[in-house]
Amino acid sequence: RAITSLEIGMQAPERSAISDTGKGGRILLVDDRESSYERLATILAAEHTIDVEPNPTEALFHAAEGNYDLLIVSLDLNNFDGLRLCSQARSLERTRHVPILAIAEPENSTRLLRGLEIGVNDYLLRPIDKTELLARARTQIRRRRYTDHLRDNVQNSIEMAITDALTGLHNRRYMESHLATLAEQAATRGKPLALMILDIDFFKSINDNYGHDAGDDVLREFAVRVRKSIRGIDLACRYGGEEFVIVMPETDLHVAGMVAERLRRSIAGEPFAVHKGTKRIEVTISIGLTTLEQKGEAVADVLKRADTALYRAKHDGRNRVVS
Ligand code: GH3
Ligand code: MG
Ligand code: MG
Ligand code: MG
Numbered sequence: 001r002a003i004t005s006l007e008i009g010m011q012a013p014e015r016s017a018i019s020d021t022g023k024g025g026r027i028l029l030v031d032d033r034e035s036s037y038e039r040l041a042t043i044l045a046a047e048h049t050i051d052v053e054p055n056p057t058e059a060l061f062h063a064a065e066g067n068y069d070l071l072i073v074s075l076d077l078n079n080f081d082g083l084r085l086c087s088q089a090r091s092l093e094r095t096r097h098v099p100i101l102a103i104a105e106p107e108n109s110t111r112l113l114r115g116l117e118i119g120v121n122d123y124l125l126r127p128i129d130k131t132e133l134l135a136r137a138r139t140q141i142r143r144r145r146y147t148d149h150l151r152d153n154v155q156n157s158i159e160m161a162i163t164d165a166l167t168g169l170h171n172r173r174y175m176e177s178h179l180a181t182l183a184e185q186a187a188t189r190g191k192p193l194a195l196m197i198l199d200i201d202f203f204k205s206i207n208d209n210y211g212h213d214a215g216d217d218v219l220r221e222f223a224v225r226v227r228k229s230i231r232g233i234d235l236a237c238r239y240g241g242e243e244f245v246i247v248m249p250e251t252d253l254h255v256a257g258m259v260a261e262r263l264r265r266s267i268a269g270e271p272f273a274v275h276k277g278t279k280r281i282e283v284t285i286s287i288g289l290t291t292l293e294q295k296g297e298a299v300a301d302v303l304k305r306a307d308t309a310l311y312r313a314k315h316d317g318r319n320r321v322v323s
Pocket of ligand 3: 199200201202203204242
């Protein structure tokens with residue numbers, strides 16, 4: 001690493017231990033005056049792991065990479081602009097949520113006010129009082145962990161609400177709420193939109209012959225193969241028990257037909273491992289394929305047409321694509 005990073009004493013506790021005790025965080029101290037940072041670092045090292053970085057450009061890089069709980073930034077650096085660092089840290093995705101504690105000389109109040117406008121969370125005036133420094137650092141780190149925790153919870157709830165737990169694909173509700181949007185986008189952009197319903201053939205007999213767990217293994221492995229054969233912009237969901245829907249924006253019937261056929265072959269061509277790989281089962285699927293036919297067509301009608309095609313695929317002998 002091309003920087004002067006100075007670690008003072010102290011082993012970093014495990015992160016889980018940190019959140020349990022609510023103490024000891026990782027702090028990046030940005031200060032280029034040796035007499036100042038040596039004292040601050042020594043004080044903070046009693047409770048935290050400290051890295052010191054005198055160069056704000058490098059500091060920004062470290063803040064983005066280093067998983068810090070707190071940035072302490074001196075606004076009266078000799079050679080660089082601490083305020084600029086604060087504003088950059090606020091605008092970067094990876095550092096946006098890291099609290100900033102600013103340090104300034106009392107006569108530097110203009111810079112300090114500017115810092116607070118930019119999004120500095122708290123400040124301390126020199127000369128720094130030891131107890132106050134530790135208290136402010138602790139408060140910011142605690143707050144950071146709490147908001148991180150909230151953010152994680154929100155993220156998890158959203159993911160759970162739109163994901164099928166068994167396969168990790170999107171669930172039906174998510175697909176239905178997005179299909180209308182995708183259809184609208186396709187219509188306004190004058191692009192095609194393909195939709196297919198996939199149904200595993202004789203899935204009931206897989207359950208009957210090998211057990212429900214084997215059936216679940218097949219569903220999971222099926223989802224893996226689906227993911228491999230679609231693009232990032234395609235939407236795959238588990239529509240029902242052993243029924244899946246794939247929506248393909250900007251894809252016409254011809255191309256979608258090739259994708260469907262490739263997927264059908266990838267299922268039929270390679271037996272599915274179940275019961276922890278001790279058993280292999282031949283699986284086939286039937287696919288009903290259609291495209292959005294005209295502007296403003298109801299998505300229910302598109303789904304219905306795909307379902308009719310699927311019915312014919314089943315009727316015609318399964319293990320095939322019908323459009
Ligand atoms: P077809 O070829 O006509 O589609 O026959 P099929 O047996 O696949 O169709 P059917 O609709 O009769 O059976 C689907 C079965 O899927 C019935 C149901 O018990 C089973 N199933 C639904 N959800 C799950 C699941 O999450 N896990 C397992 N193991 N089985 C499931
Ligand atoms: Mg069926
Ligand atoms: Mg089936
Ligand atoms: Mg079915």
